[in-house]
Amino acid sequence: MKLNNLFVLYVFDKTSSKNEVLSLLEKKLKKVFIANSLKQxxxxxxxxxxxxxxxxxxxxxxxxxxxxxxxxQSDIKTAFLVLSNNKTNKYLYELMELYITKYILKPFKKEELLLGLEKSLEVIESRIYSNVNLGRGILFNFQTQSITKEGKVFILNKKESILVNLFIQNSNRVITYEELAYHIWDNECTSAALKSLIRDFRKKTYKTILQNYSGIGYKLNIQN
Incomplete structure (x- = not known):
């Protein structure tokens, strides 16, 4: 895994020197999404x-x-980097509890931000290159994108891989049909194709691993 393979979200407030940071990020990363409000x-x-x-x-x-x-609450894999001009941040303790990778005070040298990005990459790799327990003795391995069930290893195809990663990263909420269609098929999806994918995934795991919410979507339902 390299920095130029990563998607990054850059969230900034009105006091930020956005262009300077954004210019550096766009040179080093695969894609940078920007937001200047909580809603975005x-x-x-x-x-x-x-x-x-x-x-x-x-x-x-x-x-x-x-x-x-x-x-x-549901995502331990995503790395957090904080940039701030606040030297007496009263929320620093709360931020530390969220396992932020680095708190960088402004102004800073670009080397500090690059170091923070490299450290974030290390954190991501250490978190994802491990097995996730999907219940009933079934393990999902991020590195190989495979499922181990009763001693047998099943390598997931591309759509199954996107599916399981979406549910693991959003384990505390229902993922809508529209979200699944967007991420897996780039919106070009039929209900039959989605049902077929869900059915195949359940065969490799167990029937109740995904709970259906009629008219809305599915939610991960890990059972021991």
Whole structure:
């Protein structure tokens, strides 16, 4: 895994020197999504599932802290980087509890941000190159994108891989039919194709691993 393979969400407030940071990020990363409000940040996170979230904020209030807390409830894999001109940030302890990778005080040298990105990459790799317990003795391996069930290993195809990663990263909520269609088929999806994919995934795991919410979508339902 390299930096130029990663999707990053850059969230900034009105006091940020956006262009300077954005210029550096766009040179080093595969894709940078930007947001200058909580609503935009929430939308980008749900839509693009970035590997790193960079918050560039003065922390005059706890809006961005709550945003990151909300994500951490179900997502431990995404790395958080914080840029701020606030030297006496009263929310620093709360940020530390969210396992932020680095808190960088502004102004900073570009080397500091690059170091933070490299450290974030290490954190991501250490978190994802491990097995996730899907219940009933079934393990999902991020590195090989495979499922181990009763001693047998099943390598997932591309659509199955996107499916399971979506559910693991959003384990505390229902993923809508529209979201699944967007991420897996780029919106070109029939209900029959979705049902077929779900059915095949259940065969490799177990029938109740995905709970259907009629007219809405599916939710991960891990059972021991």
């Amino acid at each position: 940040a929430q939308s980008c996170y749900r839509k693009y599932s970035p590997c790193i979230i960079i918050v560039d904020d003065s922390f005059f209030d706890n809006t961005m802290v709550k945003f990151l807390q909300e994500i951490r």
